Amino acid sequence: MTTDYTPMWQELGLDLAGHEALLNVLGTAYTDIYLSQKNRPEGMGYFDFVMSEVHGLRIKELMDEKAAGRKIIGSYCVFVPEEIVLAANATLVGLCSGADFAMEKVEQLLPRNTCALIKSSFGFKIGKVCPYLESADMIVGENTCDGKKKAYETLGTLVDNLYVMDLPQTKTDQTRDLLKAEYMKFKTAVEELTGITVTAESLKSAIDVVNAKRAAIHRLSALRKADPAPISGLDALLANQVFFYDNPARFTESVNKICDELETRIQEKTGAFPAGAPRILVSGCPQAVPNWKLHMIVETAGAVIVGEESCVGERGTRNLTADTGTTVDEMMDAIVDRYFQVDCAIFTPNPQRLDHIQEMVTAYNAQGVIHYGLQFCQPYLMESIPVEKALEEKNIPCLRVETDYGMEDAGQLKTRVEAFIEQLR
């Protein structure tokens, strides 16, 4: 028997009709895109269940946590350190920004030429269709790209619990100090919210929890190096998306379980795609749930995506936090050092990202790169040109795509992707 979550959604103040429409679209898309895939690992059943309960059971768990006095913090960026949130006995959830909603109303508040990700975050708020957003006791924005920076000024008028974190845009000793100061300030804000002081013990344990989660994803990523690829890019992308809102310990356990299965598949040479299928690395803007568009187009055209150089992917998860510190200050330094390596395109200059893309091409044995840029995203679209040049110098084919969340350009994209795949064959 399926549980009726309507009273819970009502209590959260969701617009029930709009929410139902969203869930229907999401359910249909998931069935068409995910459940129609062939040769999926059995362990993906876990993620199918998570997705079927994405606004149900997981929200119920968060509501139970709230009833027990725990605070929920929502974030839009991988620069928000989960370690600090967990150490203050709160839960961090990523706020999805992967689908268009209430666009007409959004465009009364934001210019039309704003990226789909920012518009989506507004659409979910204005349309009152995101239970994660509505259950959050604090919403964290960050000064990254100009679009987000300015949009948070307006978002602050729509929510009463927005906390904006400043972030450096260059990488020097001075800006590292700025990041540390911002993380210390954030720690204080979270402590004030929860009424719980972060201790060396709680921070150490939080670092371990988050490191374990990232290590599980690293294990999954490493298995994608095999040919035939034991898991599709779509399924691996989903794991990277669920990373942001599942219970961390359960996520780690489930991903490790899938990895055990993938290891057996590799030994038996069982692939999600046939051996020798063209292998592609996707690089660029984050693909938040339920943005599965590019992966779907590529994989239904017969190529397999073997890695994502993205914040919903390896850019976001790649480094662990050193666990050698013994005092809160030493551990805060380790956290700062870990996050300061994230090579988001808002940094200038940003040579590390170019190096990382090339390292990933080699590590995952990719034959080509698709650079995924959201329309109107200046940082990533600007950077896509040097990325393409650097790859061309190494004779690595690169296709730059610029798109949004709509399906109007799907046919045209498909044609370009198919031609690119032919080039790789």
Ligand code: BJ8
């Ligand atoms: S660390 S990538 S998660 S900021 S797509 S909103 S950049 S105009 S999302 Fe990001 Fe943090 Fe950077 Fe990662 Fe702006 Fe571009 Fe829109 Fe973007």
